[in-house]
Amino acid sequence: MNADKTFTILDKEQLIPGQTSKLVVSAPQIALKAKPGNFVILRIAEKGERIPLTIADTDPEAGTITMVYLVMGKSTAMLDELDKGDEILDLCGPLGKPTHISTEAGTVVCVGGGTGVAAMHHIAKGHHRAGNKVVAVIGARSKDLLLFERELGQFCDKVLIATNDGSAGVQGFVTGVLQDYLENESDIGEVVAVGPVPMMAAVAETTRPFEVKTTVSLNSIMLDGIGMCGACRVTVAGDTRFACVDGPEFDGHEVDFTELSNRLAAFKTMEQAAHDHYCKCKCDD
């Protein structure tokens, strides 16, 4: 089988300059198999680390996948240096269990925060294609930082917006908007949340009293992404689960979010060192 051997960047768009970009990459094999909820693991340089990114969209016919990333540390900064025509060294996927999409979910409320909106977008699209009514709730600090508003508008029944400064939609957090919606609407079959850990935890707490099924997509630290190392382990309903092969989506009401945030901080100092080292090397060039 001609598995993909080169992964060329066909298009790059800066969604939020210097912070968030969108890449369209040639990866026919992955595009063919990828479903909402899947992610890839990529490596940018010979000395680079393996980092996971969600598949935000696919075009199986064109043989492409789309990824949206937030520049966090060294690896994503290096990714951001690449441009149209450049190649990604390694791209492995689609990984993770696809989103469970029932055709009779009723209304699915998809909540997205920050870069998570991109991942949420693919999930929302999957629910829409299955015939479910989809309501999107997206949030950001201000209007300029909102992602995928237009894309979501194309198939969502409603796109509700919350910004911290009130420059678009309601002023406040996505959880406020969600709370309102939960109080006023009754046909909600499922809530999906993708975003920063504190946001997902807050969404799970918001829906808990309403007893609405709540799915979260966990961004735990990963290494191999194929279930061999255990780096991505999370506690769900008291059991140890691997986000890369058992997830990344889990029942938000059962996830130990405190542990997850603590585990995400494991390499803080080292990542800072890597980033400083990288900046220094770039200056030395």
Add this chain to the structure above:
Amino acid sequence: MTEPIKKKKKPLAPRVPMPNQPPAERVKNFEEVALGYTYELAVNEARRCLQCKKPLCVKGCPVEVPIPQFIAHLAEGNVGLAYETIKTTNSLPAICGRVCPQENQCEGACILNKKDQPIAIGRLERFAADQYVHIDACDLLTGRRDCVPVDPSKRVACIGSGPSSLTVAGYLSSRGVKVTVFEALHEVGGVLVYGIPEFRLPKDRIVAKEISALGLQEVEFVTNSVGGKTFSIQDLFDRGYQAVFIGVGAGLPKFLNIPGENQNGVYTSNEYLTRVNLGRAYDFPNYDTPVIRAKNVTVYGGGNVAMDAARTALRLGAESVRVVYRRTVADMPARREEIEHAEEEGVIMETLAAPLAFSGDDRFNLTSVKLQRMELGEPDASGRRSPVPVEGATYELDTDLAIIAVGTRANPLLISNEPELKLNDWGYVQVDEKTGETSIPNVFAGGDIVTGAATVILAMGAGRRASKCIAKRLGCEREGD
């Protein structure tokens, strides 16, 4: 009749010791610990072999290397012939010479092991292979300048690139089959690359060389490609592969299931070794993959994996490294040589102890472990004395890095996506013992995904068995196979 009596009288020379890097030096680097025999040492050791008429050593070897024959060539100083002889049944001799548990296999069976020290078969294998790793494999395998021409209509796919798949690739390509090896990670070699550390098995100098010899036989390697995800088994048949070999290893790590295990500073051996070996974390921040460098390291388990993790931690600058094991050193499943090397380097064997709980600071970082003193009880049905807790005897050790090396379970990645594949009671792939064929026709499996965590040579033996059957089906087995 006078001959053999004479031989018996001649006292046997002692086994030629292996030159090693001195312990104080080697804990400061990742260079290979065992330096290898010189030509002289090898010939001397080879001359100790009795050349038994009924060689027991061969029976002890899972791939049946013609041991007395290759040793005879070495004793005569003909290293090339020795290498060719080994290569007739073993396509990765430089690797096997380094990591096989010879004491339980060929050397364990060697007639001399009864009364004296056995022939150092592994070291001799390693010596012969090391002299030739740089040479085109086809030359030596076929006696011809060129490889057997590959017939593109005969195609076989291997999933996973560990020793079992590499053996299949070597065997079938030398019979003209076009083999493609699909690997999920970005480097090929399986545990040989991401598990076993550099100081025991050099990646560039040895593993990559033996693998590139396969490349010369037109084996195609496709990385970043996950069976069950990037492609299914059916996809492979649809693309024209006539047989599939599954060699995906047994990845999913086991845990201790004790409190505090998910704190930062508690790694599985797979995570630790993969960060260091595959990610080259020993060279952080020059390489980007980070790993915790700790002061007081504790490792849980008693096998090769535990020794590798412990010795890696020493090399990354730990002040104290303890291997915590429920039984005694004599009961440890690791190779003797690895235990001895670890002890020489300063690893402390914290035996007759079992972990009860990990504690940490308010920032979720591991700080200590609570241990339970154990003692050996009555022998159980298997004759093994099982460890039992000594009541009230618990104690605490400082530890800022804990590495869990207590085994693995079957990795669900491929098998959970292939419902047709029958599994055995332990969750591993079920195969026909003689051929390695699975419940899906023309799909074979071998190595750790069939046996559970085992050894390189057993994985290779399984690859060889499956290859023979596949070659027969494709009509390309050679005489005598």
